[in-house]
Amino acid sequence: MAQPADLLAVLIDADNVSAAKIDAVLAEVAGFGTASVKRIYGDWTSTQLSTWKQAASEHVIQPVQQFANTVGKNATDSALIIDAMDLLYTRRFSGFCIVSSDSDFTRLATRIREEGVTVHGFGERKTPVAFRNACDTFTYLDVLEEPQDQPAAVAPTRKTTQELRQDTKLVAGLRACITTASGEDAWANLSAVGSLMRKQQPDFDSRNWGYAKLSDLVKATGLFVLEPRTTGGLQIRNKTK
Known part of the structure; x- marks a missing residue:
């Protein structure tokens, strides 16, 4: 469980993310900490953001107005970046959640992490790899579960054992991380393996392959041995021939 001290700043690029996903995003954010600041950036005089107005009000997200003064220039990104740096220098936040699929936030994510602050990214599959890798974790919007009163998005199809092995x-x-995290007995803590995978691949998430849990994904490959640990949790090792 997150402690009250785990304060997060959630910054949303309204021009780049659909309002239909905000419920699922905030539910995911709650697993990381407390969203004490929630801001959304865009030109609110534009009809394109009409769906965001109700969503922002319902979730008490502060709209930040940024006029599109020049065609072809994204002033919204600049406003979000300036606010992020101001919030960073308050030293109050343990993490930032940047909700966007825009590569323009790559340097921002890198700069925040240079201060020892965690960055959680959220975006679509089209998000450039540079921005994904600049975050500590990056979650694709299509793997997030929608509330029951909302139409479900098309989730990734569950991959078969053959597809996973390929x-x-x-x-x-997985094999490399198991080797790194294992002791002399070749067993590794599954949670440690998951952490290592995400450090190396920020967008690593078992849901990307259609599995709710890492343990389910590992079992489906049929390439590893998974057993309960005497101290709790699960342990994993590579199968020997």
Whole structure:
């Protein structure tokens, strides 16, 4: 459980993210800490943001007005970046949640992390790899579960055992992380393996392959041995021939 001290700043690029996902995003953010600041940036005089107005009001997200003064120039990004730096220098936040699929926030994420502050990114599959890798964690919007009173988005199809085994990046990453996290007995704590995977691949998430839990994904590959630990949790090792 997150402690009250785990304060987060949630900054949303309204020009770049659909309002339909805000419930699921905030539910995911709650797992990281307390969203004490929630701001959303855009030109609120534009009809394109009409769906965001109700969503922002319902979730008590502060709208920040930024006029699009020049065609082809994204003033919204600049406003979000300036606010993020101002909030960073208050030293009050343990993490920032940047909700956007825009590569313009790559340097911002990097700069925040240079201060020892965690960055959680949220965006669509089209998000450039540079921004994804600049975050500590990056979650694709399509893997987030929608509230029951909202129409569900199309979630990633669950991959079969054969498809998982053919995913060389996934298999090689798991094997390498197990080796790194294991002791002399070759067993590794599954949660430690998951943490290592995400440090190396910020967008690593078992839901990307259609599995709710890392343990379910690992079992589905059929390439690893998974057992309960005597101290709680699960342990994992590579299968021997």
